[in-house]
Amino acid sequence: MAGRSEVRGGKGRGLVARQDRIAVLDTTTEVESMENVSFALNGKQVSVTTNSERMLLWVLRTDLGLRGTKCGCGVGLCGACTVLVDMKVVRSCVFPVKDIKGKEVLTIEGLARNGKLHPIQEAFIKHDALQCGFCTPGMILSAYGLLLNNPQPTQEEIIQSMDGNLCRCGSHTRIIRAIESAAKEMKGAR
């Protein structure tokens, strides 16, 4: 098979993929603007050195190893990547890390405390409010963000507040039920 096959790398780490094609490049590299960003993540102080223009989602998932936050659309249209920054709901796929300096970030991994599930998590289990589970972390954090601001929302308010979170499996009715039941359980607590 005579196909083209090359592996090229910046900084001269070219690899030979097939013996008939060799390509090692000369290397003038663009240097990224690396920056140290410190913030609180799930109650612990962390700092990462990275290009601070990067989106929080990818820094969480790769640099910090927290994989519970998911990418569904990449442009803030589906809510799968929802986290809280200073207790406000944000879409981490469009939220640059430079904007979290000195702030508090809460992800799905930080919601259970001292080994005890949060009442919203309990309610999602009790009501079978999930199927494939891919949108679930974002759903739960959006619900948490809602209940922080509005501890006893009406069904209409829940629907309005959750409308930007997409679920393809169709667990919506149960998610609403779970949020209602968690709100009752929490009685305004966090």
Add this chain to the structure above:
Amino acid sequence: MKENESANFDSREIVTHGSLDRREFLQRVGGGIVIFFTLGDSSVLLAQRRGRGYPEDFNAYLRIGEDGRVTCFSGKIEMGQGVITSLAQMLADELDITLGSVDMRMGDTFLCPWDMGTFGSMSTRFFGPALRAAAAEARAVLLELAAEYLKVPKEQMTAKDGIIFDKAQKKNQVTYAQLAKGKTIERHLKQKPDLKAVSEFNVMGKAFPRVDSLEKVTGKALYAGDIRLDGMLYARILRPPAHGAKLGRIDTSAAEKIEGVQVVRDDDLIVVLHKNPDEAENALAKIKAQFDVPEAHVDDKNIFDHLLKNAQRGNVAARAGDVEIGEKLADTTIEETYLNSYVAHAPIETHTALAKIEGDKATVWASTQAPFTLKEQIARVLGFSSENVRVVTPFVGGGFGGKVAGSQAAEAARLAKLTGKPVQVAWTRAEEFFYDTFRPAAIVKIKSGTAKSGRIVFWDYSVYFAGQRGSNLYYDVPHHRTVVYGEGGGGAGAHPFATGPWRAPGNNTNSFARESQIDIMASKARMDPLEFRLKNLSDERMIRVLKAAAEKFGWTPSKSPSGRGFGVACGIDSGTYVAHMAEVAVDEKTGKVRVKRVVCAQDMGVVINPEGAKLQMEGCITMGLGYALTEEIHFSGGEIRDVNFDTYEISRFSWLPKIETVLIKAEDVSPQGGGEPAIICMGGVIANAIYDSTGVRLFQLPMTPNRVKEGLASRAREAIQAK
């Protein structure tokens, strides 16, 4: 299973080669003297004929650990449909253990018994009997072993929660774990034990919450994109702007200059890799590539004419009497054409895979509905023996038929081989919309007629590009004919991009057309649409679901349009009967349809997990709102105009109707499909409700505000002409 139910299988059947022979099987599950027994269940035999078949040794399905936990092996995958729970229930019940002691291992080609794939609502219907038979035999063998161990006659032994005891002296007992010791059980039975009757169920038939919830609400559940390996790279692949586009000039130099970026070119595959996925994405944006895009001849407007011109020859799928004679008997004849556009699967998790290659062995973690098929595909791409390829399927973030296919795993494998490092390929949302195997655009033409009595006398039905599934006519019609043009969406080359099975393939199209036509006939006969259906039915299961739905809904008879916005539709999929009733409100200014309420009654035979079944019904109804009201792919030639959820609108919280589900108790019917049936009527029931509300009949899915407004405008024109 009846012969004609084979139409319920996905016609794009996956055929694999070779078989898991005894030697290979023993290598995987451990040695020992394994003596096979024969599975007599006809559905299992049928499953075997259709592919490689399920193995006969029960050790392939289960392993009892020394700690007493039981691992269940299944080649099925969990994508939200809930078989992780219902299969565990089947195993637990037949083996007489608690549900909590079962650990599920699914979709790992190295550990699990071969499976054709997770689609067609087949897990419970066809894998279920094989799994139950394995568990029942294991239990019976354990009873024999216990009798010998305790020196008590076998008849005197009984099992509960993994402990076998002497009925005469309960203290005289031994656990499964003590007997099995984590090893393969070598004994077999000459005579296969019976599966439990419904009256003997302890775990099946009960509503257990999902067993995967804890992992999923804590973010611990791993999907293909969550697997991390040392030194792994993330790939972003250069894609053409349209299907059929040819790459012209390309300049990758700017991307190559970025620190940490590798650029790979292998024939058609042009890829940037980086240790961070977002930085690979940024580097990809620096590649300058020119493509020659072929001139577009088809788009989402003229596609139906194009398809009709390119349709394959039709095959008569069903026929009775003589439709020409039937036509002469009709007092009222209706002839209509129904259309539906291309629809995307749009799972929230895009197609994703991670591949690792060591020497001549490859391991691939993939978001797939068909791991065993994928294994063969990867082996071909790499030039490896398929025995040296292992596909592991973590949780799948939604599939709906779309993850039966997909090139991402093969791309990851190629890149792992080229770079010598583990490589992840995760499609962006735009790639997901571009490479999806869409539900095909399709056309149904129906000519049918009724006699003055309100009986349907003939039915002449032609379906193009949707396939046979769901086209079976269950109304009593003396003269009918069903012609299928292109099996399973077929007609390679007719579509400008890939198409494939989409949740209940073919049936959404066929049920929309059939149930709309039935409603038109009912209206012309000046009969209530439910009464008209019942008058033309003798199938007891269908009559039962219709009556159950009507009772729950509080249906009162009226001829349509009544102005109330009530609709009814029914259908059969995967052996399951469904009847839907809906209430809609139509905003005549905006054309927007608000579905206020949906009731669904379902007869799925014996129900393994009633809560799981209802969750699937609710999911079907909610997802089905999308294809009924908004979902369609906009395209020009091979260019897909929808790249994300802004223009391709799927169901949202604010769309939710009140959803009510009814499960029919039908213990005389073996368990039938549950993941797909309740979606099939969503087009039809909403179309019928819109007509009942406005008197406007819509013939094309989705029923967008614009199409509703066009319908209202033509209604107004007709009213003026009538004056």
